[in-house]
Amino acid sequence: MEHVEQRVARFARQTITRSLVAYTVVPLVAASVITAADHWKKRSQSRKATFPHTAPKHSTIGESTTTIYTFGVELYEEMIAAIEAAEHHVYLETYIWKGDGLGQRFKDALIAASERGVSVHVVYDGFANLVVPRKFFEFPPEIQVLRFPVFRPQVLLLDIKHSGRDHRKILVVDDEVGFVGGYNLGSLYATQWRDTHLRITGPAVWELSSAFQEFWNLNRTTEVRALPSPGTTHWEPGFQAARNAPVRRVYxxxxxxxxxxxxxxxxxxxxxxxxxxxxxxxxxxxxxxxxxxxxxxxxxxxxxxxxxxxxxxxxxxxxxxxxxxxxxxxxxxxxxxxxxxxxxxxxxxxxxxxxxxxxxxxxxxxxxxxxxxxxxxxxxxxxxxxxxxxxxxxxxxxxxxxxxxxxxxxxxxxxxx
Incomplete structure (x- = not known):
């Protein structure tokens, strides 16, 4: 009887093990096949994207103004113009920053701003830019740069709050103008992708300034100086920036x-x-x-x-x-x-x-x-x-x-x- 029970138990363990392996391996194999097929399909069907889009739309909300952009060319020109007009500070945070012609224009504008005495702080995600040469992200020492790490050791301890990427896209200039939305930085996105970005001027820009300062101070290394993060006496009730912060488990x-x-x-x-x-x-x-x-x-x-x-x-x-x-x-x-x-x-x-x-x-x-x-x-x-x-x-x-x-x-x- 004991021998039979052992065989049954062994069979049950084997069944469970095989089921778990199948549950894990089969989806990964299917994903690999589908990804490979899609890759070859897109290579053979390469063509220029075409889509309708609207002109920038302006509005006034309280003491702040907004502009909605749905075409990258128009957005990027406004962003670069804002950097070129900066007098005090520039905060730029992005997920993907291509080292192409458009990416270089942003880099040059930031360097020029720093050279005229503007305080420049830059954040980019290391993992999202693995294909971009590291040399592209070399800036003069006056520019403070935070490279969000590709890998954090806490993940090895299954601490998932350290597994998230920095997927944000923010530009703030002099606390007077701010941009936020889906656009990464790169020539592809200027004309080939349909995305939406928001430009804000006025008191509501504090929402974006504060978000950048908080992220900077939370993730900076000891070699990088902290940013002051003042409150605001002017609340714009029509605006609220919701900020996901995995390390704090806030979503x-x-x-x-x-x-x-x-x-x-x-x-x-x-x-x-x-x-x-x-x-x-x-x-x-x-x-x-x-x-x-x-x-x-x-x-x-x-x-x-x-x-x-x-x-x-x-x-x-x-x-x-x-x-x-x-x-x-x-x-x-x-x-x-x-x-x-x-x-x-x-x-x-x-x-x-x-x-x-x-x-x-x-x-x-x-x-x-x-x-x-x-x-x-x-x-x-x-x-x-x-x-x-x-x-x-x-x-x-x-x-x-x-x-x-x-x-x-x-x-x-x-x-x-």
């Missing part, structure tokens, strides 16, 4: 989305580069659609990260059956991270609706409560819809068995992305 951006969608009674318009909502956020979106809210989601028809496309598609059936309309952006990568709700509330920022952004990376989203700006965002959304095709439930239900299998095989990877 307010997710709550922004949850509370805004819960409040919705008319419409929710989401534009997302990578759309993989977690269980609670998905439930809130589905609930809104089922109670009659017009929920529309714009996502890339084919993004630059094929695995996120597949993981997102795994949620389409549930969304479409609930009445959410899904719009596939064509002929270009849409990289915006925006939402507007009921013609009153808007968010523009750096965070995607996925696990990495909402509970992993350093991110910043500006939330703005203003009907005029919300109306501008709705106009932009309508222009973007003109470059989309709607995905209907009937079409989606006819997808191939291979596609369905791929979605199921990749599902275990969704917590990683």
């Amino acid at each position: 307010p951006i997710r709550n922004l989305y949850l509370e805004a969608v819960r409040r919705a009674t008319s419409h929710v318009y989401l534009t997302q580069a990578y759309f993989i909502p977690d269980r609670e956020l998905l439930a809130v979106i589905v609930s809104a659609a089922r109670r009659g809210v017009d929920v529309r989601v714009i996502v890339p028809e084919a993004s630059n990260h094929v695995l996120t496309d597949w993981l997102s598609r795994g949620l389409y059936s549930q969304l479409l059956r609930a009445g959410v309309t899904i719009w596939l952006y064509r002929n270009a990568m849409v990289h915006a991270k925006t939402a507007t709700v009921d013609g009153l509330w808007t968010t523009i920022g750096t965070a995607n609706i996925d696990r990495l952004s909402l509970s992993g990376n350093y991110e910043i989203n500006m939330a703005i409560y203003d009907a005029t700006l919300a109306a501008q965002m709705e106009e932009i959304f309508e222009v973007d819809l003109s470059n989309c095709r709607q995905l209907h439930l009937e079409e989606w239900e006819r997808r191939s068995p291979v596609a369905r299998l791929g979605e199921k095989l990749l599902a275990p990877l969704s917590p990683l992305l």
